[in-house]
Amino acid sequence: MVSGNDEVSSRIWTVPNVLSFVRLLLVPVFLVFLLRGEDALALATLIFSSVTDYLDGVIARRFHQITRLGQLLDPAADRLYIFATLIGLAERDIVPWWIVAVIVGRDLMLVVLGVILANHGFGPLPVHHLGKLATFCLFYALPIIMLAQALPVTAPVAGPVGWSFAIWGAFLYWWAGVIYAIETVRVIRLPRVESPAESDTLNR
Incomplete structure (x- = not known):
């Protein structure tokens, strides 16, 4: 930051x-x-x-x-x-493909939202704290699941912990995505404020 x-x-x-x-x-x-x-x-x-x-x-x-x-x-x-x-x-x-679809699908949705914002003259939205938390959960969930595979002795603990983080992270990932979608709709409906340069151009 x-x-x-x-x-x-x-x-x-x-x-x-x-x-x-x-x-x-x-x-x-x-x-x-x-x-x-x-x-x-x-x-x-x-x-x-x-x-x-x-x-x-x-x-x-x-x-x-x-x-x-x-x-x-x-x-x-x-x-x-x-x-x-x-x-x-x-x-x-080791993990189901639906988790891949859930996570990749959400990021594709953000790409679409970014294109919509750009077409309306806006930059990307600020990162929401839920998005940061979701990324944190996923970033640590997957290595923990891998740890259970690399060291089977850790599996009884690492497996449940890793899957808990993964499922919670996927849920938060989409929750944040819904917030981004709502915010995108709100932003593009805002009336545009003309800059002085734009006003001068229009008045010529």
């Missing part, structure tokens, strides 16, 4: 951005491990990615390296890891 005193720059080659690029490059590696059933290596890759995710945020805030690119790469990497985990686990029949 960017505070009021943090300046967002347009730089590309910063340490946090490099860490985000590394995370993105590891997504296909992680997915291959997962599809091959090499759960320990997949889990290790995911843990490494989580650590670099934490570090890039700390470094960006501590050394004032918050960038517009980083604000795009960081959530994109989170989403890709969630999708990769879902696809890998569903392909192995």
